[in-house]
Structures are given as C-alpha cells and as structure tokens.
Amino acid sequence: MTPIYCSDCRTELPPDALACPACGALSYRDTLKRLAGDAESARLAGNLAAARDHWSEMLPLLPPNSTQYAAIRTRVADATATIDPPRPDQPPPAQSGRGSWSRIAGGAAATGLFMIGKLKFLLLGLTKASTFISMFAFFGVYWSIYGWPLALGLVVSIYIHEMGHVSMLRREGIDAGAPMFIPGMGAFVLLKQHIQDPLTDAKIGLAGPVWGLGAAIAASAIYAATGTKIWLAIAQLTGFINLFNLIPVWQLDGSRGMHVLGRTERWALVGFVALALAMTEQRLLFIVGAVAVWRAMQQEVGPGDSRVFATFAALIVALAFLARGVG
Numbered sequence: 001m002t003p004i005y006c007s008d009c010r011t012e013l014p015p016d017a018l019a020c021p022a023c024g025a026l027s028y029r030d031t032l033k034r035l036a037g038d039a040e041s042a043r044l045a046g047n048l049a050a051a052r053d054h055w056s057e058m059l060p061l062l063p064p065n066s067t068q069y070a071a072i073r074t075r076v077a078d079a080t081a082t083i084d085p086p087r088p089d090q091p092p093p094a095q096s097g098r099g100s101w102s103r104i105a106g107g108a109a110a111t112g113l114f115m116i117g118k119l120k121f122l123l124l125g126l127t128k129a130s131t132f133i134s135m136f137a138f139f140g141v142y143w144s145i146y147g148w149p150l151a152l153g154l155v156v157s158i159y160i161h162e163m164g165h166v167s168m169l170r171r172e173g174i175d176a177g178a179p180m181f182i183p184g185m186g187a188f189v190l191l192k193q194h195i196q197d198p199l200t201d202a203k204i205g206l207a208g209p210v211w212g213l214g215a216a217i218a219a220s221a222i223y224a225a226t227g228t229k230i231w232l233a234i235a236q237l238t239g240f241i242n243l244f245n246l247i248p249v250w251q252l253d254g255s256r257g258m259h260v261l262g263r264t265e266r267w268a269l270v271g272f273v274a275l276a277l278a279m280t281e282q283r284l285l286f287i288v289g290a291v292a293v294w295r296a297m298q299q300e301v302g303p304g305d306s307r308v309f310a311t312f313a314a315l316i317v318a319l320a321f322l323a324r325g326v327g
Contacts, residue, residue, distance in 0.1 A: 008170045018063045023170045026068075028061040035061075039075075052079035128178035135159060138181035153234030154241075155181070157215045161242060162187045164211025168204045186241075198260040202308045205256025209315050212242035216322045232325070239322030243284055246316060249291045257312045258295050262304030266296035272313040276320040285320060 005011065006020035019026050026032060039054035055076045062069040135155055142151035162179035166189055169176045177190040195201045216238040223231035246254035261269065273289040276282070 008173070018061065019066070023167060025171065026062070032058055032061055032068075048079050049083055052076055052083065055079070130180060131159075131178045134181040134187075135179075138183050138187075141183040149230045150233055150237070153219065153230070154237060157212060157219070157234065157238040158187050158241065160215040161208045161212035161245075162189055164207040164209075165189045165204055167211070168207035172200055172204065174200075174204070198302050199305055199308070202257045202260040202305065205253040206308065206311050206315065208253050209242045209245055209319065210311065212238060212245075213315060213318055213322075216242065216319070220322065236323055236325045239319045240284065240326040243282070243288070243316070243319040243323050246312070246319070247288050247291055248295050254288070254291075254312075255295075257308060258292070258302075260302040260305045260308050261312070263296060263301045265304055265306075265309040266292065266301065269309065269313055269316075270296055272316055276317045279317075280320040280324050282320045282323055282326075284323070285316075288316065 004014075004017075006023060006025055008020065008023050008025040011020055011023070017027055035054045035058045039051045039058075042048070042050035042054060052075075055072050058072050059069065059076070062072065138158075139148075139151050139155045142154055145151075146154075158181070159179060166176065166179065169189070169191075174195065175192040177192065179187050179189050181187045195204065216235045219231050219235035219238060222228070223235060245252050246257070248254040248258040258266065258269075270289060270292045273285055273292055277285040277289065
C-alpha cells in the first residue's frame with residue numbers, strides 16, 4: 001500500500017485519517033471548502049434542504065471530536081428543525097447510558113491521540129540540522145552559566161514556544177523555516193512570505209506564548225508532584241520569557257497580537273495588565289502596560305477580534321502569575 005502523507009507537515013497518515021495527528025490539517029480540506037460553499041449558496045438562495053444535504057455530506061469527512069464537526073452538526077440540526085419541526089406530542093428521543101459512555105471513551109481516546117500527535121510534531125522539529133545544532137550551541141552557553149538542568153529546561157521551553165508558531169503557520173498554510181536559536185537572544189522562525197492579514201498575524205504571534213504557557217504549566221505540575229525546586233525555577237523562567245514576548249513593540253509576539261485589536265480592546269487590555277500587576281506585583285508588567293498604553297493612543301488601530309483579545313488578556317494574567325518569582 002502506498003503511504004499517504006500530510007500535505008502540510010509530511011507526516012505519514014493512516015489510510016482512514018480525517019486529520020493529521022501532528023499539525024491538525026484536515027485530510028479532505030478542499031472537498032470540505034467546496035461543500036461549505038455549495039451549502040452557503042443554497043442557504044442564501046432559500047433552499048435550506050439542499051444546504052442541509054451539503055452540510056450532511058461534510059460530517060463523514062470531519063473528525064467527530066473536532067469543533068468543525070460540532071458546528072456543522074448544529075447547522076444540520078437547526079436546518080432539520082426548520083424544515084421538519086417536531087410535533088408537540090412527539091416525545092424527545094431517549095438517550096442511553098451506553099451512548100454517553102461511548103462519547104466519553106471516544107473523547108478520551110481523541111485526547112490521547114491529540115497529545116501523541118503534538119509530541120510527534122515537537123520531535124519532528126529536531127530532525128532539522130539547523131535547529132538541532134543551534135539548540136545544542138544555545139544549551140552549551142547556558143550550561144556554563146546556570147548548570148545543565150536549568151539550561152535544558154530553558155532550551156526546551158523556548159523550543160516549545162517556537163514550535164507553537166510553526167504549528168499555526170502550517171495550519172494557516174504559510175511557508176516558514178525551522179526554529180533557529182541564538183545564544184543570548186532566544187530563537188526565531190524565519191518566514192518565507194509576508195503576512196498581510198492582521199488577524200492571521202495575531203494568531204501566529206500569540207500561538208508561541210500559548211504553547212509556552214503550556215510548557216510553564218507542565219513544569220509547575222511536575223514541581224507540585226515532586227517538590228524539586230529546579231522545576232519551579234523552570235516554570236517561573238518560562239512564564240517570564242513568554243510574558244516578555246507579550247510586550248507589544250517591534251517584532252515581539254505582543255506587537256503582532258496587538259495589530260488586530262481595536263481601540264476599545266486595546267484599552268481593555270491595558271486594564272487587564274493593571275489587574276495582573278495588582279495581583280502579582282510582577283514588575284515586567286510596568287513595561288507591558290506602558291507600551292500597551294502607547295499602542296492604544298495611536299491613531300491607526302485594527303478592526304478588532306474578540307477571540308484574539310481574550311487570548312491576549314488570559315495570557316497576560318496567567319503568565320504573570322507563573323512569573324511571580326522572577327524580576
């Protein structure tokens with residue numbers, strides 16, 4: 001049997017895979033786009049039955065535990081309720097306990113596969129010679145300064161941060177190089193094309209701190225389970241580094257996240273910075289807040305996006321709590 005590979009990250013896929021376990025790319029992306037377009041055209045034309053049929057065709061092509069599947073299933077149900085409303089005397093369908101347990105087991109299995117896929121994706125980055133060599137040089141420099149445990153934790157946390165960017169870049173179909181480490185400065189991912197859409201740029205920018213937050217939480221959990229102080233230091237340092245990246249200036253992740261926010265959202269973000277500062281007394285927030293005020297006062301602002309704003313605000317608060325022991 002000829003192997004099947006993901007068109008985005010080149011991971012080998014099982015024959016019946018609906019999505020890549022490494023990068024999350026949908027296997028039938030083009031077909032789904034065509035069906036979604038046909039469904040929308042039918043809906044606008046007032047042919048809700050045809051729209052429902054197109055949406056129903058999409059369901060077998062989507063992972064059952066994905067948000068896309070849930071959204072399409074809701075559309076099918078709403079269309080069905082409009083076309084064939086239930087009779088008042090018709091009892092609701094019974095739900096069996098077996099079905100509930102099946103859904104729970106399916107969700108647990110999907111979560112396990114998701115975590116395995118993310119681990120495989122992280123390991124894929126190490127197959128690039130430029131990434132591995134620069135990472136090893138970075139590790140060597142900080143080993144000589146802080147010792148190998150903290151140096152290793154720092155390298156891994158920065159690598160996870162950068163692979164967050166890579167994951168979102170691949171999800172958005174944007175070509176980019178592998179992460180490169182520079183001792184004394186950190187790491188970066190070199191883009192091979194210019195990003196013009198501010199929402200796409202914001203999603204890519206904040207993906208790094210989101211993955212970095214995950215790394216910091218994991219280190220905190222290990223510290224809570226073992227009591228080993230080095231894990232607390234790694235968690236705090238990881239939180240501080242990712243919080244620093246949220247300063248909305250220059251090419252930092254925070255600046256890319258700020259691009260899409262409207263004026264009201266920018267001032268609201270300043271409020272969340274002040275709240276996090278009052279709760280954690282993390283002094284780095286003075287810089288984050290000062291630059292955020294400057295960006296909120298600028299004439300040129302973005303169109304606004306509530307999801308980006310919520311992500312940005314949550315990152316500031318969560319990372320500030322994790323970085324309380326630094327600075």
